[in-house]
Every structure is written in structure tokens, then in C-alpha cells.
Amino acid sequence: xxxxxxxxxxxxxxxxxxxxxxxxxxxxxxxxxxxxxxxxxxxxxxxxxxxxxxxxxxxxxxxxxxxxxxxxxxxxxxxxx
Amino acid sequence: xxxxxxxxxxxxxxxxxxxxxxxxxxxxxxxxxxxxxxxxxxxxxxxxxxxxxxxxxxxxxxxxxxxxxxxxxxxxxxxxxxxxxxxxxxxxxxxxxxxxxxxxxxxxxxxxxxxxxxxxxxxxxxxxxxxxxxxxxxxxxxxxxxxxxxxxxxxxxxxxxxxxxxxxxxxxxxxxxxxxxxxxxxxxxxxxxxxxxxxxxxxxxxxxxxxxxxxxxxxxxxxxxxxxxxxxxxxxxxxxxxxxxxxxxxxxxxxxxxxxxxxxxxxxxxxxxxxxxxxxxxxxxxxxxxxxxxxxxxxxxxxxxxxxxxxxxxxxxxxxxxxxxxxxxxxxxxxxxxxxxxxxxxxxxxxxxxxxxxxxxxxxxxxxxxxxxxxxxxxxxxxxxxxxxxxxxxxxxxxxxxxxxxxxxxxxxxxxxxxxxxxxxxxxxxxxxxxxxxxxxxxxxxxxxxxxxxxxxxxxxxxxxxxxxxxxxxxxxxxxxxxxxxxxxxxxxxxxxxxxxxxxxxxxxxxxxxxxxxxxxxxxxxxxxxxxxxxxxxxxxxxxxxxxxxxxxxxxxxxxxxxxxxxxxxxxxxxxxxxxxxxxxxxxxxxxxxxxxxxxxxxxxxxxxxxxxxxxxxxxxxxxxxxxxxxxxxxxxxxxxxxxxxxxxxxxxxxxxxxxxxxxxxxxxxxxxxxxxxxxxxxxxxxxxxxxxxxxxxxxxxxxxxxxxxxxxxxxxxxxxxxxxxxxxxxxxxxxxxxxxxxxxxxxxxxxxxxxxxxxxxxxxxxxxx
Numbered sequence: 001x002x003x004x005x006x007x008x009x010x011x012x013x014x015x016x017x018x019x020x021x022x023x024x025x026x027x028x029x030x031x032x033x034x035x036x037x038x039x040x041x042x043x044x045x046x047x048x049x050x051x052x053x054x055x056x057x058x059x060x061x062x063x064x065x066x067x068x069x070x071x072x073x074x075x076x077x078x079x080x081x
Numbered sequence: 082x083x084x085x086x087x088x089x090x091x092x093x094x095x096x097x098x099x100x101x102x103x104x105x106x107x108x109x110x111x112x113x114x115x116x117x118x119x120x121x122x123x124x125x126x127x128x129x130x131x132x133x134x135x136x137x138x139x140x141x142x143x144x145x146x147x148x149x150x151x152x153x154x155x156x157x158x159x160x161x162x163x164x165x166x167x168x169x170x171x172x173x174x175x176x177x178x179x180x181x182x183x184x185x186x187x188x189x190x191x192x193x194x195x196x197x198x199x200x201x202x203x204x205x206x207x208x209x210x211x212x213x214x215x216x217x218x219x220x221x222x223x224x225x226x227x228x229x230x231x232x233x234x235x236x237x238x239x240x241x242x243x244x245x246x247x248x249x250x251x252x253x254x255x256x257x258x259x260x261x262x263x264x265x266x267x268x269x270x271x272x273x274x275x276x277x278x279x280x281x282x283x284x285x286x287x288x289x290x291x292x293x294x295x296x297x298x299x300x301x302x303x304x305x306x307x308x309x310x311x312x313x314x315x316x317x318x319x320x321x322x323x324x325x326x327x328x329x330x331x332x333x334x335x336x337x338x339x340x341x342x343x344x345x346x347x348x349x350x351x352x353x354x355x356x357x358x359x360x361x362x363x364x365x366x367x368x369x370x371x372x373x374x375x376x377x378x379x380x381x382x383x384x385x386x387x388x389x390x391x392x393x394x395x396x397x398x399x400x401x402x403x404x405x406x407x408x409x410x411x412x413x414x415x416x417x418x419x420x421x422x423x424x425x426x427x428x429x430x431x432x433x434x435x436x437x438x439x440x441x442x443x444x445x446x447x448x449x450x451x452x453x454x455x456x457x458x459x460x461x462x463x464x465x466x467x468x469x470x471x472x473x474x475x476x477x478x479x480x481x482x483x484x485x486x487x488x489x490x491x492x493x494x495x496x497x498x499x500x501x502x503x504x505x506x507x508x509x510x511x512x513x514x515x516x517x518x519x520x521x522x523x524x525x526x527x528x529x530x531x532x533x534x535x536x537x538x539x540x541x542x543x544x545x546x547x548x549x550x551x552x553x554x555x556x557x558x559x560x561x562x563x564x565x566x567x568x569x570x571x572x573x574x575x576x577x578x579x580x581x582x583x584x585x586x587x588x589x590x591x592x593x594x595x596x597x598x599x600x601x602x603x604x605x606x607x608x609x610x611x612x613x614x615x616x617x618x619x620x621x622x623x624x625x626x627x628x629x630x631x632x633x634x635x636x637x638x639x640x641x642x643x644x645x646x647x648x649x650x651x652x653x654x655x656x657x658x659x660x661x662x663x664x665x666x667x668x669x670x671x672x673x674x675x676x677x678x679x680x681x682x683x684x685x686x687x688x689x690x691x692x693x694x695x696x697x698x699x700x701x702x703x704x705x706x707x708x709x710x711x712x713x714x715x716x717x718x719x720x721x722x723x724x725x726x727x728x729x730x731x732x733x734x735x736x737x738x739x740x741x742x743x744x745x746x747x748x749x750x751x752x753x754x755x756x757x758x759x760x761x762x763x764x765x766x767x768x769x770x771x772x773x774x775x776x777x778x779x780x781x782x783x784x785x786x787x788x789x790x791x792x793x794x795x796x797x798x799x800x801x802x803x804x805x806x807x808x809x810x811x812x813x814x815x816x817x818x819x820x821x822x823x824x825x826x827x828x829x830x831x832x833x834x835x836x837x838x839x840x841x842x843x844x845x846x847x848x849x850x851x
Binding site for chain 1 (some may be wrong): 171172178230250251253264265266267268269287327351352353355425427428430431458459461462503506507508543544545546547548609610611612649662690692693792
């Protein structure tokens with residue numbers, strides 16, 4: 001299972017939980033499982049969230065692969081100037 | 082996710098990548114022939130002009146346009162009611178999530194004006210004189226409301242509230258009363274209590290930074306036409322024409338396919354041209370009048386009504402061991418969002434300690450609205466302010482602990498494998514390499530003169546990828562057309578042509594790169610986030626490799642051998658081995674000549690959502706001289722050192738470094754918005770808003786560090802934003818070391834410095850050096 005950390009305000013929608021283990025093969029599955037577990041979190045995942053998988057940051061994609069032992073962080077989306 | 086392409090080793094013998102080619106758009110630009118936003122004209126066009134609010138905060142009681150409409154020569158007028166209402170929620174816009182209610186409110190006020198300069202109506206008339214006369218005939222009845230400008234004032238419980246429905250997000254339980262604090266963000270890593278308990282010393286300070294404008298030389302400009310079939314065309318100065326199309330379609334209630342957007346050459350954007358201001362107004366006026374409508378902002382309008390970077394208040398507290406090792410880092414930051422929520426405070430929180438490997442970090446951010454124009458992105462949005470504050474305290478630690486500031490940073494530097502404060506573990510990054518290069522530079526070793534100080538600061542920015550489409554066409558004569566969709570701001574066309582020439586084994590001049598319009602390519606996210614060379618470069622390489630593969634296929638058909646028995650190497654198609662037969666190798670020109678007879682035109686198309694952008698870190702050195710009589714600061718010497726991954730065109734990488742430093746010098750020393758007690762901007766011109774000019778700047782030296790990004794075929798990291806992060810810290814540290822006074826407020830203008838020196842003298846400071 002991938003170890004997942006919620007960075008920033010997402011813990012407001014998980015009852016304070018920031019670290020958890022999730023079985024997911026890609027970001028779509030990760031979001032779906034987190035959304036099932038924490039319904040309030042669902043809209044915030046789709047709203048504006050970047051996903052770091054083993055150090056690489058993915059934005060606006062749901063198909064990036066997650067390995068069973070991946071370290072995953074969900075963080076605020078990164079804009080640019 | 083797109084498949085990652087094969088990487089080109091850093092020691093590969095390359096013909097074009099890494100050289101300094103002349104930009105294909107250069108001659109037109111230096112001879113004045115290039116067409117920028119305001120250079121487009123159509124027969125019968127009207128002039129569009131905007132009526133702007135004279136009050137910082139007021140309720141609109143009524144708008145009467147009847148007299149203006151009756152004026153001869155006026156062809157159309159729009160007000161807020163001409164734009165459909167938008168729900169206040171985050172919605173997709175191309176690749177972004179945006180709040181269209183906020184964008185609509187920024188583009189045109191409806192029930193309230195929220196800042197001086199807020200658009201209230203727009204007119205299209207046969208000439209500028211008539212348009213201005215019509216604006217004067219529009220009668221707007223206001224109920225003036227109390228206003229608030231300063232970020233800390235806006236946070237007070239008794240401050241005038243801009244939005245009656247604005248409840249602070251990020252707080253549990255949610256407040257029951259509206260305020261100007263739109264959002265509270267908190268990032269945590271480790272255990273702060275433990276970290277500060279482990280510290281031998283704790284350093285704590287608060288800093289203020291003024292809002293600063295991106296100060297692009299070319300004001301916003303566009304030309305719109307809507308034909309009888311309701312097909313619209315828009316020529317515009319923008320950093321992202323697909324994003325302009327998405328915003329305009331939504332704001333006007335049109336289908337995206339109705340609008341074609343052509344990006345003009347751009348005279349600077351720096352993040353400020355990632356949004357829309359005039360474009361929806363011009364399109365609606367063009368629709369109403371059935372005439373082309375041209376709109377341009379004056380410099381005054383740019384200052385009054387287009388987004389600056391936020392002003393901020395930032396508190397920093399760092400715990401260190403006596404040997405300089407950081408044990409805990411805290412920051413709380415309040416960022417001005419302007420009149421509507423959405424400052425880059427979360428990026429400020431995440432970037433504040435990114436250059437450092439610290440176990441315990443906490444960052445708290447507040448997104449605060451006030452009666453100013455809505456902020457817009459400005460190079461590394463949010464990072465320069467928080468990192469300035471942190472770098473100032475880091476310098477103070479070095480001074481107090483008597484540690485060399487480079488050694489202190491090296492001791493605490495983030496590196497590959499460091500768990501960043503904002504979450505992910507870093508891959509290969511080049512901060513240590515930039516610090517080592519600084520230490521070994523002539524600049525660092527050079528002696529200083531009287532009243533001079535040397536400052537150093539490091540900086541971080543994430544960089545992004547995103548949706549990108551590139552098309553490469555092998556023409557029948559062997560020449561190549563390359564069409565990309567990310568506007569070329571800093572030499573993109575040259576850089577893409579160089580990568581294409583390298584991949585295809587042809588001469589650089591054989592590639593003709595252009596930026597296509599929204600009907601020529603699939604969606605392209607904007608040029609921002611330091612992404613264009615990274616993302617469009619990645620797509621260019623893939624498109625070229627598709628051409629190479631197709632060339633092999635065509636040769637295989639001619640030679641009547643299997644496709645996998647043909648290889649592409651150095652621009653030649655040749656048999657892959659002895660058993661493939663003895664066939665005369667062919668170059669791309671040979672293949673192009675037989676393309677029609679072997680299956681048709683050869684085109685490489687690549688549409689990707691580019692991922693794998695890697696952060697760029699930099700370190701700046703600066704020497705300043707402070708005039709003890711006037712408080713004026715002269716920048717005597719400046720060196721930018723930054724990790725570029727691989728510099729595709731070193732000249733343009735250096736240009737980004739130098740441009741960021743120049744803008745940072747303005748941010749540090751002179752630039753600020755000055756509001757009067759009525760909430761009106763008093764310095765809306767380049768005469769009174771002082772950006773650095775050539776005589777203010779020394780030659781800005783550069784050192785390019787290359788730690789390749791493993792996620793890009795040529796190792797590219799974006800370089801456009803990081804260079805604006807370190808200057809404010811570096812200059813403040815230099816001024817502090819020259820004077821013996823620690824400065825906590827930007828800009829460090831002469832009166833402020835003079836006052837600080839006098840105050841330190843009056844207080845009997847033993848640190849004072851002048």
C-alpha cells in the first residue's frame with residue numbers, strides 16, 4: 001500500500017487525519033478511495049490539488065501510476081507566472 | 082501520463098543544444114516590424130474605452146447610459162449586466178481551476194466597485210475622442226463605503242468588510258461572521274515544540290513587503306471581431322491564448338469553438354498576462370456593434386486596474402544550534418489578495434523553507450482581501466516575499482553566530498533525498514552546486530569599499546508542466562515547420578528550433594518555428610510556471626522522434642526491408658545492420674522528396690500533459706554601496722547563480738537570470754504602490770512608480786549550474802521564475818551589512834534607510850557602521 005500524506009488544509013476534511021495507507025494504482029483510484037473514506041474531502045481533491053509521487057509532482061492528471069510502496073503527498077496546486 | 086522519451090546524456094556531443102543561435106523573431110523585433118498587441122488593425126474598427134470607478138469601495142446605485150448611447154459615433158456600450166452571472170465556485174478553465182464569479186467581477190463591476198479603477202462600463206466608438214466623451218456622459222450613482230487598503234488593517238475585526246458572504250475557509254469550526262480573511266492555510270512538518278526546545282538560540286523578526294507591479298513595457302491590448310455567424314476572432318497580447326479563449330467563452334456564454342485567438346508578440350508579461358481584462362469587453366462590444374473593436378490600456382490603467390504581486394506581512398522565527406544547524410522554522414504570512422480572494426499565499430508557505438533541510442517546520446498563511454486591484458501572478462508567485470523574510474533571518478543568524486553565510490546555508494541546504502517542508506522528497510536539485518559556485522566565484526572573494534556591504538540569498542521555485550501540443554511538419558523540400566502553442570516570451574522559438582534541429586539532424590535555420598493560434602493546435606496551457614521550454618521542448622522532441630520513425634518507415638518501404646531494420650542517426654536514415662542489406666543512406670531531404678509517393682506528408686504531432694517538471698534553485702550575490710547622507714543604495718556588483726538543468730540556449734537562460742535580478746532590484750529598493758486617504762493610487766505612472774533603468778543597474782553576471790532534470794529528454798528545468806526570488810533577501814542583507822542596521826521593510830527607499838540610520842544612531846546602536 002502507498003503511504004499518503006495530506007499537506008496543508010486537507011486535514012480539515014479528514015477529521016485531522018494526515019497520514020494513511022491507501023491501496024491505489026493511480027491517482028484516479030487514490031482520489032476515489034480517499035473520497036469514499038472522507039466524503040467531505042472529495043471536492044477538494046478535484047478542485048485544486050497537486051500530487052507528489054515518489055518526489056515527482058503531478059498536476060491536472062489522474063492517470064499517473066502509484067506503486068505499492070510509493071510515498072505520496074497531496075499538496076496545494078502550484079501556479080506559475 | 083505520456084511515455085517518457087529517451088534522455089540525451091549531458092556529455093553527448095551536441096551540435097545545436099547548448100549553443101547561442103540568433104532568434105528567428107529577432108530581426109523583426111529590432112527593426113520594429115514585429116506586431117505586438119496594439120499593432121493589429123482592421124478596416125472599420127472601433128475604439129473601445131473603459132469607464133473606471135473613482136472610489137475605492139462603493140455601492141453602484143444606478144448606471145444611466147442613455148446620454149452616451151445617443152452620442153453620434155457611439156456604436157455599443159456594455160455594463161456588468163452584459164455578462165452572465167457566474168456561480169462562485171472553482172470551475173475548470175483549460176488546465177486551471179478558477180472562480181468565474183471572481184473573474185467576472187474583476188472584468189466588470191456589478192453591484193459594487195471594489196477598488197479605484199474597477200471597470201463599470203465600456204464604450205465602443207468611431208474614435209478615441211468620441212469614446213472618451215461618451216464615458217463622461219455615463220451617469221453612475223454611487224453610495225461611497227468605507228474602504229481598507231493595508232493587509233493588517235483589513236484583518237482587524239472592525240475593518241470594512243468587502244464581501245458580506247466571505248467566510249474564512251481553512252478554519253474549523255467555520256466562523257459565523259464575514260471578514261476580509263478569505264482563507265487560512267497551515268503546513269506542518271515534524272514537531273515545532275521539540276524543534277524549538279532543541280535550539281540554542283531563537284531568531285525572530287517581522288517583515289513587510291509592498292505590492293509591486295509586473296511592469297511589462299507593453300500595456301494590455303487586443304482587437305476583436307465577431308462576424309455575422311457569431312464566429313469571433315481575437316488578436317491579443319497574452320501569455321496563454323487558449324486560456325484567454327476559455328475565459329472569454331465562459332464569461333460571454335459562448336462555445337469555445339466560436340472563438341479563435343491569435344497571440345501577438347508580447348512585450349513582457351511576467352505572470353500579469355495570464356488573466357483577462359479587456360478581452361471579454363472587446364468581444365462583447367464587437368458582437369453588439371458588429372464592427373471590429375480595438376482596446377488598449379494606458380499605463381495609468383495598467384497600474385490602477387491590473388494585478389500586481391501582493392504586498393505582505395511575514396513573521397519568521399528560526400531556532401538554531403550554536404553551530405548553525407536549524408532545528409525549527411516557523412513563519413506566519415498575511416498576503417494581500419486584492420479585491421477578491423486568491424493571493425499566492427499557499428505557495429509562499431510551501432516555498433518559505435524549501436531551500437533548507439529542516440526537520441520541524443510550520444507555515445501559516447492568510448489570504449486577505451482589501452480595496453486594491455485583484456493580484457495576478459508575478460514570477461514565482463508568492464515565493465519572493467516569504468523567502469525574502471526567511472533569507473533575512475538566515476543572514477542575521479550567520480552574523481550573530483559568526484558563521485560564513487555560505488557555509489551556514491551549505492550546512493542546512495536541501496539536496497536530493499531531502500523531505501521538503503511542503504511534502505515531496507526532492508529528486509536531483511542544484512542548490513549546493515550554486516552555493517559552491519558562489520563560494521568559488523571572483524565576486525565572493527573581491528574586496529569591498531567604504532560604505533559597501535555584500536549580501537547573499539538563495540531561492541527556490543517548483544516549476545510546472547501541463548497540457549501542450551506541438552506540430553512538426555517535414556516539408557517536401559526537407560525544410561521543417563514547427564508550430565508550438567506556448568507564447569514565446571524569452572526565446573522559446575529559438576530553443577525549440579535548436580532541440581528540433583538536434584533531433585532531426587538538420588541545420589538550425591532549416592527549422593521555421595512559429596506560435597500557432599487556437600485553431601491550429603490542440604489545447605496549450607499558458608506560458609507560465611517556467612514551463613514553456615520544458616513542456617513545449619518535451620513535445621517538440623517527441624514530435625521530431627515521430628518524424629524520424631516515419632522516415633525509417635518510408636525508407637523501409639523503398640528498400641523493401643522490415644521497418645525495424647532501419648535506423649535514424651545524425652539526420653540520416655540508414656540500414657540498421659549488415660543483414661538489412663546494402664542500401665545507400667538517405668537524409669531527411671531525400672525522404673521528404675519521396676514522401677508523397679510513399680504514403681503522403683510526414684508530420685509529427687505531440688499532445689501531452691507534460692509532467693516531471695523539476696524545481697530550480699539559485700543563489701545571488703550582490704554588493705551595494707549606501708550613501709550615509711541620502712540613504713540612496715547603489716548596486717555595485719551582482720551575480721546570479723542558478724541551476725538550469727541543461728541550458729538549451731545559454732544566452733536566453735542568462736537573460737532570464739538577469740531580468741529576474743533587475744526586477745528584484747526594483748522590488749527591493751524602489752517599487753511600491755502609494756495610496757492616499759481616499760484609497761486612490763497616487764503613483765500610477767512610471768514617473769512616480771520607479772522601476773530600475775539601465776543607469777541603476779550594474780552588469781549582472783551569471784553562472785549557469787547544470788544538474789539535469791531526469792524527467793526531460795534534454796534535462797531542462799524551467800528558469801524564468803527562480804531568479805526573482807533571491808534578490809530582495811540578498812540586497813536587504815547587503816544593505817544591512819553595509820549599514821549595521823537590519824531592515825525589515827521593502828522597498829528600502831532612501832528616506833527609509835536614512836530614517837533607520839538616524840534611529841539606530843539615536844538608540845546608541847553599537848552595530849551601526851555609518
